[in-house]
Amino acid sequence: MKIVDIKNLHVSFQHHDGIVKAVRGVSLELFAGESLGIVGESGSGKSVTFLAFMQLLKKPFATIKADKLILQNTDLLSVDKRTLSNIRGNVVSMIFQDPMASFDPLFTIGHQIVETIQIHNPIRKKAALAKAHDLLVRVEITNPDQVLKQYPHQLSGGMLQRAMIAMALSCEPQILIADEPTTALDVTVQAQILQLITDIQTETGMSMIIITHDLGVIAETVDRVVVMYGGRIMEIADTVTMFESPLHPYTKALIESIPGRVAGKQKLPEIKGASPNALAPPSGCPFHPRCSQADAKCVSDMPELQTFENKRAVACWQVK
Ligand SMILES: Nc1ncnc2c1ncn2[C@@H]1O[C@H](COP(=O)(O)OP(=O)(O)OP(=O)(O)O)[C@@H](O)[C@H]1O
Ligand SMILES: [Mg+2]
Structure with missing residues (x-):
């Protein structure tokens, strides 16, 4: 059963020097009992996607548009304040990036x-x-x-x-959204906390969304992974498939940059180039300036997320 259904979510912020398009047409689903990982570099729009979903962004600074923002049977786009606070307390719990907050x-x-x-x-x-x-x-x-x-x-x-x-x-809660629950911690504590959250999930059967910029962190924790870049979804696959046969060049680069995959004292491979500027995102596919496979079409046209069998999806002109 689908408990979260996000269709074509766009979020932008009014900055003094322009409009930041933080999320640009994100669609994703969460099924009951499932654990979903959201992965992507800093600034890719992970937190904003779920802050917008939970109606936690301040208007008028944030503009939210979507075809659908459904939680169970409730349309969060048109929900009243009382229902919303009820949902925030009883249905969904969110763990924020900063525990002091x-x-x-x-x-x-x-x-x-x-x-x-x-x-x-x-x-x-x-x-x-x-x-x-x-x-x-x-x-x-x-x-x-x-x-x-x-x-x-x-x-x-x-x-x-x-x-x-x-x-x-x-x-x-029926759904726990954990935004980067472990970044401030050392690696051992990180592993313990993630294990703890996973144990509780198994015990209670709640659904879970874990947001992180580290694909390695969630490799053994979640059922399915959504890879984000420049406010867009690049790829969705179940965790095993994502690691065994990634399709998107960005996902491949992310997997190659996981520490521990590189033997010995070799330097870690990094993804060359800078993250896209959210004030002036590149034309076409947001990853094209850093992609070794990019051609003219990638520069001019944004690839849509194509869905295949097994809930697998990819947004790349080079994947046929
Ligand atoms: N309240 C805000 N006002 C203006 N811009 C914002 C706001 N929150 C986020 N942004 C911008 O939106 C974009 C996406 O930010 P977001 O916080 O979702 O990234 P993220 O993927 O969660 O990154 P990180 O891994 O660093 O947490 C960034 O360019 C960020 O600067
Ligand atoms: Mg974040």
């Missing part, structure tokens, strides 16, 4: 988790506190009693990430 520095972790639980669940404070305690145990915080009494700044980066996940899970 999820917490108020003036209140203890315990107070904030208890408050979130009570907003969505009319239970007494004592019961909510017990639930908060259980959640901290679940995200493998070993001293939950102490952490409940602490303020956000008293926790290390890794602990704060865990507390944030506990808070995101406190309303038992």
